[in-house]
Amino acid sequence: MTQAQATPRMPIESGCPDGFQYMHPVMRRNFGQWKYHEHPRPGVLRHVAYSGEEIWTVKAGTQRILDVFTIRKLCEIGDKYADGYVRFTIRSNIEFMVADKNKVEPLINALEEAGFVVGGTANSVTMISHTQGWLHCDIPGTDASGVVKAMMDELIDEFRNCRMPNRVHITTSCCQINCGGQGDIAINVQHTKPPRINHDQVANVCERPAVVARCPVAAIRPALVDGKPSLEVDEKKCICCGACYPPCPPMQINDPEHTKLAIWVGGNHSNARGRPTFHKLVAAGIPNNPPRWPEATAIVKRILRAYQQDARDWERINDWIERIGWPRFFELTGLPFTKYHIDNWRGARNSLNASTHIRF
Amino acid sequence: MTQAQATPRMPIESGCPDGFQYMHPVMRRNFGQWKYHEHPRPGVLRHVAYSGEEIWTVKAGTQRILDVFTIRKLCEIGDKYADGYVRFTIRSNIEFMVADKNKVEPLINALEEAGFVVGGTANSVTMISHTQGWLHCDIPGTDASGVVKAMMDELIDEFRNCRMPNRVHITTSCCQINCGGQGDIAINVQHTKPPRINHDQVANVCERPAVVARCPVAAIRPALVDGKPSLEVDEKKCICCGACYPPCPPMQINDPEHTKLAIWVGGNHSNARGRPTFHKLVAAGIPNNPPRWPEATAIVKRILRAYQQDARDWERINDWIERIGWPRFFELTGLPFTKYHIDNWRGARNSLNASTHIRF
Amino acid sequence: MAKKIHETPMLDELEKGPWPSFISGIKRLRDQHPDERIRGVANDLLGQLEHSYETRKGYWKGGTVSVYGYGSGVIPRFSEVGDAFPESREFHTLRVQPPAGNFYTTDMLRQLADSWEKWGSGLITFHGQTGNIMFIGASTDATQHFFDEINEYGWDLGGAGPCVRTGMSCVGAARCEMSCCNEQRIHRTLLNRFTDDVHRPSLPYKFKFKISGCPNDCVNSIERSDFAIIGIWRDNMKIDQDAVKEFIEKKGRQYVIDNVITRCPTNCMTLTDDDRIIVKDEDCVRCMHCLNVMPKALHPGDDKGVSVLIGGKRTLKIGDLMGTVIVPFMKLETEEDYQKLVELAENAIDFWAENGLEHERIGEMIERIGLVNFLEGIGVEPDPNMVLHPRQTSYVRTDGWDEEAEKWFRRKLEEKKQAAAG
Amino acid sequence: MAKKIHETPMLDELEKGPWPSFISGIKRLRDQHPDERIRGVANDLLGQLEHSYETRKGYWKGGTVSVYGYGSGVIPRFSEVGDAFPESREFHTLRVQPPAGNFYTTDMLRQLADSWEKWGSGLITFHGQTGNIMFIGASTDATQHFFDEINEYGWDLGGAGPCVRTGMSCVGAARCEMSCCNEQRIHRTLLNRFTDDVHRPSLPYKFKFKISGCPNDCVNSIERSDFAIIGIWRDNMKIDQDAVKEFIEKKGRQYVIDNVITRCPTNCMTLTDDDRIIVKDEDCVRCMHCLNVMPKALHPGDDKGVSVLIGGKRTLKIGDLMGTVIVPFMKLETEEDYQKLVELAENAIDFWAENGLEHERIGEMIERIGLVNFLEGIGVEPDPNMVLHPRQTSYVRTDGWDEEAEKWFRRKLEEKKQAAAG
Ligand code: SRM
Ligand code: SRM
Ligand code: SRM
Ligand code: SRM
Ligand code: SF4
Ligand code: SF4
């Protein structure tokens, strides 16, 4: 198989593998028969089955982009201190599942000694889910991994402890497409200037009808530039969303200066208490400042502090703001409210205050 | 002044008159200095001022379209049993204001004897606010006054008593323009067929560009019919809103058969508890059945009964439904849920259930 | 009566039942009125109405009728079946502005009835849904006469067509303990500033003012007016703890918990073990519910003023709109305060008159151009109370962020200074 | 190492601080890996990344790379600054479907690492935001080799491009007491039915399945997937009153009132004086909050199944959409039940494949054509649970009202009969 073959090998279309083969036997035995769980300490869960059996989960944060050394290190710890069964959460935290309570403490110690961080459960700030950035994507305005590493350095105590009113789910994305999704707090790229067009390349690289169709505000028109077919952008219409860049890289939206970060809050996708909510813009114009993006982290910390001090138990960030109102959110966080906070996209009217429910 | 003058008389543009000149002296003296009110019985309010003075209000329902005999009768009662000060509410109920508690009982008796109905305060079903209908308007699909008279005949006990969980504000309108506005319950005309065009008249009566612009779904096109300029309607697009009829009467939307009534619930324009809400369609296809429209009244009574039995004190109809959910509203009232209940107008998405908050 | 009385079998059905019957009223005019003209009008009116009931269609059409000097205030109606019902062939309505607050003495009612009997049909509605006294049923000739007569003793027409319409205000401070403003003064100050725009239609479309003394909004101003002024207070609500105790004694603790404490939309009320009510006023959104349930114990604060919401209307042609908060709070005490309110209305109407399309209400224009453009057009700064929440979509160009942020901080500083000074 | 190690002063800053550093990981590969190829790739990768940090721009571009027989599953990346950083010039990512539930043994992780070391950069992410194992950094040649190797021992590629994408399911029944369904079976049944559509992109755009065992929705399925399946129950929740008492003893009554009773969105819970919790289940919307706070005392009911919501996605090009309830409840017990779910997915995908515009997600299509048309297209009857509330606008043509009403009554009757029979 190491040699290229004459007739190429046909793939085995096995699709999604069965997880049962990799599942801890206690979990297999008690599948669908779990009674309750407890949270003995940050980073540790104890699930008890109706059968009386129990499974302990120890959760640790990593750097998401794992090198094989790190993977082997994690496996080694798993073999030595746990039962050799792991899983990864949707936030790229690793979970070790062990049947024996006595293995929990040594496992934690081994993980921490090896530089991993135990925590991220329950009402902590768990790992920031994020995206590819300059390391791999073709359209990024920043480096999500870098932003997250720098931020987690400062939030690590909130990962290790459960001192927040409720779970905090943060996400970071490296362009406005926002593969990282919404979050209690989301740190996303926000472009501020229309794309500059590299007219020389358009004719070769760009499917022009496709890109014209892609623009949500119809700001792109075909045009002849220096006699060659190219495009032009109506800068008054353009909302700098960057949607034209992926199908047409000559429409350069990324800019060392004008590509900024923005911070959004209140996305909550669980159905707990209220219905799922979208996140809302609270801060923009934040410098895209590698290697450590201190301005973004500072704002995130300010929001977290206000939330921690003011919210009630079990209030997610959106629940908290709904109770105290947006005027007070801006007051408590010291963030400015500007005309950019007022929606003007389709359906904007639904976001206007059509009532005298007013906060003083 | 009874003769036409040679040079016409110029109007005195006095605008809105000062109400103070017609105000009960107790109210004038205590203007802005009221402390609280009580509700001693249906139809009667007692307002107490900080000064210790009080004013009693007795409220009575009438037929809204008052003949001069009725007006004089009301004035007579006002003079004989009250202090000669009255006002009309936004729902065309008449209020008599008296300073002396002892005048209240005789006043009530006199009103009832003269055929007026005392009540309509607090958690009663107050008078149905309504519109002009066949008696005066140029575009009506029904006769609001008639619908309301027939309905109030059956709701009179709920006007006279305060047995509802909270105030009930009903409205009735005679075309889809809906001058009667929204309500806890609204009985409105709902056309079901596109306008038939009387092509002979179009050229004379109709400002064609204006009517084309009026259609919310751009279903009207200029057309030549029998060589004369006229209009045509794309019947697949037309939503039978009737908006084209006022500027262009040849677009006959009203139809003895296909003009139906519809019932909407949950409009609440106060800011009490929740924010103001729009009313929602619950029943349509109700026959426009003069002289007494029994089908519409039956549905209104069914809704009122369910509300009365199931809602908690102080819940308006919208509050109640919000708590119990729409599935149960349809269950309790026995009304059918159909595809027409699902919005498809702009911003419809905001009305879809994007959550697992589901009622079983 | 000489003429034939029309049969009205269907309408007769509406004389049955206990609620006062408008049909009986019209019949009284037909049968008992001393003036033959009125008897005749009533007879033909009933005839045409019966015809409508039978055929399920209306038979009025519009036209052009007005009084000298005005372009609006009369709703002209000509019968399409006038040959069959000639005496009510012309049946116009005069829309007359009521006094702010809808107050009348019986004397004045009689005087109005007398004038109307002289010129019109004898049918009056107090009031139409916009708030006008509707004198229903005058011939074209009589219209001017009737107007001249009542205009002499203090009454003026309201609006119709693309103009400022008759306003509406709740009973408010005249009787109601919830009132946070002088509704009547606001009503008359605004309406009478725009008298010219009431009488001479030249705006893109209609424009309505409505005034409620408190957020209960008894005149539906948020939904039914282009410019809603609603009384509100800014400081803490006033709690009479003795009255609270009294209320609890009468109604029981459970009643208060179930009907007041747990019904507060922001959960900002607490009932203490010793039966006091504590309100976290910074969370209170002035919804009025608790004050409504306990009007003796709970009252608006002292720092009263109004909120202004712009853009409400009913359904044509983009769907119903409610007004949006444009001014979260303004005082209305001094002459200058009132002047500021008038200026706001002027700015809004001017901007709309310039930028609104034909037949486009101000709310529809705001929907079309976006709230921010409207705010900039009328010179009002953005405020978080204008929105339910900040934007959810990233489709926005934020290149002026720093300057806008700067403006906000400057404003806040200014406010602080003023608060310290005041 | 023979070659020059690129200076990375900016990246070095990301080695500071206590959180594990991805830069340190890449440096380990550069400095410590036995394979020179890997050392070289890591060095140039760091070089290019440092260049990005300095210039604040990315330098990758796409292209076309795939494995034999498939049209998707690889994200090709070619460097735009490949001359300066030649060894990471080709740096493709293979997206590999994880096992449902994301379970691994350490043995299997090692085996995957071994294969990747042989062919790729040595960098793996568990998992990408869609849920794939991302093997980041293979040359064009190596791509096929690596795939062939892991495909032999049970791994297959996920989706990329306009196709069904890799699915995601929460840990669910494997460990979680909230789970109301077999997430893994749902996940594999659906995904493996559409294997062809995963590997051969031919749909209007991407299509994602996500499965959560309960409404806590730990995989964000409502917002981040086109087809969300969420476990739920239909009967009464189960209350262990002894555990309730125990909880109250530990935490206090006030805690339960403040954190459970008053936080229920529909106010359907009561705490009795003798410390029992009573739930009015017909008002409960299964929000999970009370179960989350008291997982020992409160549990989902026994009549379990799933809700299906269709149409969630992120922001391009009309703004974010969440999924809409299309099936409020369906059982998933028998083979036939699962077959019904598969059919629903097939109908949805087929209808969308025929009616969706290019690059239009299913949610955008629903937005464009209206929910009712979509329902009719896939043969699902309307249900009040699909909407927050009935329509607010009268802009609708209701001429088929009677027939539709009839349908509803027939369906309700049918349901009653079935309930009586079952
Ligand atoms: C007289 C009137 C104002 C006027 O200037 O004419 C009025 C007067 C009062 N209203 Fe009102 N409301 C009047 C129409 C309204 C309307 C508008 C309407 O009817 O179309 C509304 C808002 C409409 C809506 O909600 O959709 C309205 C929403 C309220 C509320 C809020 C109710 C709620 O819980 O949602 C209160 C508070 C309350 O009920 O205690 C209120 C309370 C009151 C009080 C108790 C205020 C007071 O202390 O005096 C008055 C008692 C009147 C009564 O008859 O019970 N009034 N009230 C109107 C009587 C209409 C009628 O004849 O029935
Ligand atoms: C008389 C009245 C109904 C009643 O019996 O009470 C009425 C009657 C008419 N309305 Fe109205 N509207 C009346 C209050 C309203 C209201 C309620 C309000 O003002 O609070 C509304 C909803 C609020 C709003 O302004 O949106 C209302 C929304 C309309 C509309 C829709 C406007 C829109 O933008 O959606 C029209 C149609 C139009 O203007 O093109 C309309 C048009 C009409 C016309 C002029 C129909 C026409 O185009 O010929 C009706 C004349 C009837 C007649 O023969 O007298 N009427 N109309 C009300 C005015 C009486 C008065 O002056 O006091
Ligand atoms: C790798 C990943 C981010 C990560 O680091 O985790 C990612 C990376 C890309 N996404 Fe994504 N998306 C990833 C999860 C998501 C998600 C989250 C999810 O699936 O739950 C979303 C939001 C949910 C959704 O589907 O809307 C997402 C919404 C997008 C969109 C916007 C789609 C839309 O309709 O709004 C695009 C743009 C497009 O498809 O045109 C996009 C496009 C891309 C492309 C292919 C950019 C491009 O057009 O070249 C990125 C390739 C990066 C690379 O070099 O590897 N990616 N993308 C995630 C996939 C890993 C995996 O397969 O496991
Ligand atoms: C492991 C994981 C599922 C998986 O298959 O990977 C998971 C596992 C659990 N979640 Fe979750 N959730 C996981 C991601 C999520 C997400 C998605 C996300 O993080 O992006 C959500 C919804 C996102 C959102 O809300 O925007 C989520 C919303 C919840 C909630 C609802 C919280 C709320 O009040 O809004 C609960 C209930 C609770 O907190 O008790 C919950 C509860 C739980 C419980 C307690 C369920 C149980 O009984 O086992 C688990 C505890 C884990 C812990 O670490 O505290 N889980 N949970 C995910 C861990 C991610 C991580 O590493 O931090
Ligand atoms: S968020 Fe944008 S830049 Fe980042 S991985 Fe996704 S598509 Fe690429
Ligand atoms: S950035 Fe967005 S709005 Fe601007 S031209 Fe490109 S696609 Fe259009």
Ligand code: SF4
């Ligand atoms: S609702 Fe329609 S028909 Fe009735 S008065 Fe208003 S405009 Fe005329």
Ligand code: SF4
């Ligand atoms: S009824 Fe309404 S939708 Fe139909 S043609 Fe007339 S204006 Fe257009």
Ligand code: SF4
């Ligand atoms: S709006 Fe307020 S102030 Fe005016 S009458 Fe109603 S309750 Fe009183």
Ligand code: SF4
């Ligand atoms: S007015 Fe409304 S928001 Fe304020 S305390 Fe009372 S109930 Fe709560």
Ligand code: SF4
């Ligand atoms: S979604 Fe529900 S079942 Fe799945 S892990 Fe989260 S809490 Fe457990």
Ligand code: SF4
């Ligand atoms: S699950 Fe949610 S809605 Fe149901 S009782 Fe518990 S808190 Fe209330």
